[in-house]
Amino acid sequence: MLSTVLLSPHPDDLALSIGGSMALGLFNNSTALVAFNVSRYSPRQLLPPSEVTAVRRAEDMRYLSRLVRNVIHLNLPDTTCRWSPNLKGGKGSDPVLERGKKEVQDFASKFQLIVAPLALGGHSDHLAVRRAVQSIHSYVVFYEDLPYATSYTYDQIRELAKPAMPFVVDVTKVFEEKIRWLELYSTQFTLQFKRAVMQHAKTVLPGRYGERLWVPPESWDHMSRIARSSASATLSQLE
Ligand SMILES: [Zn+2]
Secondary structure: OOOEEEEEOOOOHHHHHHHHHHHOOOOOOOEEEEOOOEOOOOOOOOOOHHHHHHHHHHHHHHHHOOOOOEEEEOOOEOOOOOOOOOOOOOOOOOHHHHHHHHHHHHHHOOOOEEEEEOOOOOOHHHHHHHHHOOOOOOEEEEEOOOOHHHHOOHHHHHHHHOOOEEEEEEOHHHHHHHHHHHOOOOOOOOHHHHHHHHHHHHHHOOOOOEEEEEEOHHHHHHHHHHHHHOOOOEEEOOO
8 A cells, every 4th residue: 555645734624625535535544744733713713812723733633533544733834823925926935835845845755645735726835735745756646625626617727737637536425424524623614614615526526526636647547546445436537
């Protein structure tokens, strides 16, 4: 079995984006790496800023520890805890993003398979994680960042994912569980998030619920093997 690392820019990104694939056992025995988890952001509960990081970390541990073998938090500050010249489209580099990119790169390069965000939505933390895997010679598979993915058309995503090919995972049988477990992120999870996740899953696989991964040509055989060997019902799409 390939050693696998799942990259999450923030604590809830894996749950939102590939929670169904994980529940199906597609990435069993993997390590989750959460990069920018120091935060003041808790839209659904008004927590004192000093408590947010610990509460969000606990939510993340509860969610991930049932699905992966190890969880590593890099403890980098997210954009609510730092000023970033990139946030407003300005010039100049953000030292935290540079550090994040380097730390993710160093960690992820030890694994044979890397599951990374496409960085849909262009959030600077998500982009730093995507860029971190660009020069690593491991197999890479990308996921569509939710809820951001809902504001893109299929063609726009395909363009951003090039030369990767779409690989749809049928998550219908675990979809209810995916939604229920998302509630563990009680500082973050809103009805809006829930609607976005449901709407996207229906769009990806009409009549059922799907999550779409994007697989570069060199990783295709490995991804197909993983799908076949897991007990999941998957549907792959070659264009
Ligand atoms: Zn995020």
